[in-house]
Amino acid sequence: MAEAGGAAGAPDIDPDFEPQSRPRSCTWPLPRPELPAEAGGAAGAAEESAGGAAAGPGRAEGARAAARKGGSRRNAWGNQSYAELISQAIESAPEKRLTLAQIYEWMVRSVPYFKDKGDSNSSAGWKNSIRHNLSLHSKFIKVHNEATGKSSWWMLNPEGGKSGKAPRRRAASMDNSSKLAKVRGKASRKKPPLQSAPESTADSPGSQFPKWPGSPSSRSNEDSDMWNTFRPRTSSNASTISARLSPILTEQDDLHDEELLPSLVYSSASSNVPPTVTEELELIDGLNLMSPSSSVLSTQQSASSGQIQRDSSFSLRNAAGQTTTFGNSLFNPVDISLQSSVSHFSAPQTLEALLTPSSPPPRDVMMTQVDPVLPQTGNRMSSRTLLLLGGQAAQSKMSSGNPRGKPTEQQAEPVSASVLPSTLPIVTSPQNTASITSLKAPLSATTAQSVQLGSPLLLSSASPAPLGLNQDRLPIDLDIDMYMENLECDMDYIINSELMDGEGLDFNFEPILSTPSYPSTSQASNHTWVPS
DNA sequence: CGGCCTAAACAGC
DNA sequence: GCTGTTTAGGCCG
Numbered sequence: 001m002a003e004a005g006g007a008a009g010a011p012d013i014d015p016d017f018e019p020q021s022r023p024r025s026c027t028w029p030l031p032r033p034e035l036p037a038e039a040g041g042a043a044g045a046a047e048e049s050a051g052g053a054a055a056g057p058g059r060a061e062g063a064r065a066a067a068r069k070g071g072s073r074r075n076a077w078g079n080q081s082y083a084e085l086i087s088q089a090i091e092s093a094p095e096k097r098l099t100l101a102q103i104y105e106w107m108v109r110s111v112p113y114f115k116d117k118g119d120s121n122s123s124a125g126w127k128n129s130i131r132h133n134l135s136l137h138s139k140f141i142k143v144h145n146e147a148t149g150k151s152s153w154w155m156l157n158p159e160g161g162k163s164g165k166a167p168r169r170r171a172a173s174m175d176n177s178s179k180l181a182k183v184r185g186k187a188s189r190k191k192p193p194l195q196s197a198p199e200s201t202a203d204s205p206g207s208q209f210p211k212w213p214g215s216p217s218s219r220s221n222e223d224s225d226m227w228n229t230f231r232p233r234t235s236s237n238a239s240t241i242s243a244r245l246s247p248i249l250t251e252q253d254d255l256h257d258e259e260l261l262p263s264l265v266y267s268s269a270s271s272n273v274p275p276t277v278t279e280e281l282e283l284i285d286g287l288n289l290m291s292p293s294s295s296v297l298s299t300q301q302s303a304s305s306g307q308i309q310r311d312s313s314f315s316l317r318n319a320a321g322q323t324t325t326f327g328n329s330l331f332n333p334v335d336i337s338l339q340s341s342v343s344h345f346s347a348p349q350t351l352e353a354l355l356t357p358s359s360p361p362p363r364d365v366m367m368t369q370v371d372p373v374l375p376q377t378g379n380r381m382s383s384r385t386l387l388l389l390g391g392q393a394a395q396s397k398m399s400s401g402n403p404r405g406k407p408t409e410q411q412a413e414p415v416s417a418s419v420l421p422s423t424l425p426i427v428t429s430p431q432n433t434a435s436i437t438s439l440k441a442p443l444s445a446t447t448a449q450s451v452q453l454g455s456p457l458l459l460s461s462a463s464p465a466p467l468g469l470n471q472d473r474l475p476i477d478l479d480i481d482m483y484m485e486n487l488e489c490d491m492d493y494i495i496n497s498e499l500m501d502g503e504g505l506d507f508n509f510e511p512i513l514s515t516p517s518y519p520s521t522s523q524a525s526n527h528t529w530v531p532s
Numbered sequence: 533c534g535g536c537c538t539a540a541a542c543a544g545c
Numbered sequence: 546g547c548t549g550t551t552t553a554g555g556c557c558g
Contacts, residue, residue, distance in 0.1 A: 074536085081537085082536080099548095100548060125537095125538065125539075126537095126538090128540080129537065131548070131550085132539090132550085132551085133536090134549080135548095135551075136550085136551085150547095151549085152548085152549085
């Protein structure tokens with residue numbers, strides 16, 4: 001209650017409560033309050049605060065009732081659902097991503113109702129709900145977070161994912177009766193709860209695709225992890241893909257995912273490819289993310305913009321069971337193919353663009369991330385930051401300078417932005433976004449397209465360009481196909497040969513990772529969350 | 533019936 | 546123990 005104390009007396013409790021409105025001491029890195037439109041409504045009049053009323057667990061209903069009564073709130077904390085709250089929390093983060101613990105913290109700090117429920121005792125229930133919502137909704141995606149060693153980052157699925165749940169790709173299993181599936185799932189898990197009775201029916205769908213990673217039930221063991229990395233629970237192909245990471249198409253996005261996909265993704269894979277393949281593609285996706293075609297480009301960019309560094313974040317696990325961490329750059333599958341095809345394409349325009357900061361936003365950057373730190377400190381990571389994937393060239397360049405960029409445009413808040421996962425969907429504020437987006441566009445086009453991922457770029461501006469590019473690069477498709485076929489091979493191949501090959505690559509990132517680089521750093525001022 | 537909330541079992545780390 | 550995933554049940558519109 002101590003905290004609550006503050007809250008209690010204070011205005012915090014406003015009925016509508018707005019989360020982020022005041023992070024109290026501003027501990028949190030999120031200075032800007034942006035309520036998504038969703039919050040809307042809140043209009044509730046003042047009315048009592050839920051404060052005392054609903055304190056216990058299980059009051060959900062009570063809360064609702066209250067809400068109804070009061071007229072305004074649906075839940076004890078207001079009208080927003082957990083999913084909405086989580087979304088706000090994530091959006092409020094400078095980097096648009098938070099770990100579970102940070103989300104909890106945000107709740108406690110921003111939502112009056114949870115203020116006094118931060119401790120372990122009282123928190124169990126709602127935290128469980130938070131976790132549940134994160135897992136359940138496709139609008140949230142989990143990004144592996146190596147750096148911290150902590151839990152994964154949770155981000156908003158650029159695609160939107162709406163609030164809808166996530167159809168996790170298993171259509172087959174649940175079709176009939178979800179129950180069966182469920183049962184089965186449970187049973188399969190390990191300990192049969194109570195009832196078992198499972199599969200009498202033909203729920204065998206699962207059996208048919210035993211290996212299908214996507215299938216929920218099957219996932220218990222190996223492959224399934226793929227999803228972990230990025231798990232957009234959206235529908236199988238398209239959405240998933242697009243959701244993944246690259247943000248490219250904003251506008252289209254609006255229209256429909258589906259539409260988008262086709263364009264970018266081509267039909268490729270999604271439709272034709274068997275599930276398995278598809279998934280693999282996804283993997284690739286991941287790769288793409290990272291890969292920026294850009295080894296070269298990025299380099300330059302880095303120079304100009306500042307550093308970009310990629311976080312470590314994605315590790316893809318493929319069916320094979322291997323886990324590849326791209327973290328930083330590592331390999332870029334794309335490179336391989338891209339080198340030939342892409343490279344040239346991007347080079348011309350992009351490079352220039354890159355070079356010239358002022359004008360068109362640099363495009364490739366996308367994958368990289370801007371380091372917040374730099375801006376602030378300026379020195380720290382220069383060299384390592386660069387990491388880049390491709391490396392070699394990049395390295396040399398990077399190391400040299402670090403202009404610290406200037407990312408004026410890129411990030412409004414220096415503090416925060418630390419690292420974004422490579423392609424992640426960055427949903428930034430409009431202004432920033434624009435710049436960033438643009439960056440991505442090209443790249444994504446390249447990579448993404450080639451791979452076929454659809455990337456969801458958020459930015460609108462970018463779209464046009466990329467598209468154009470896309471068309472140009474049809475050939476890449478071919479490449480893609482190749483990938484598809486050899487995905488695994490490529491990976492290994494790449495990794496072994498390509499990557500290893502260039503010692504130059506050195507994945508410096510490690511240092512980075514380990515370093516405090518991530519956000520926390522940024523938060524220098526206040527990193528509360530840091531863990532423990 | 534679908535959306536939400538809550539609870540809980542379970543798996544990994 | 547925390548994090549994640551999944552299943553289940555209940556309430557409400």
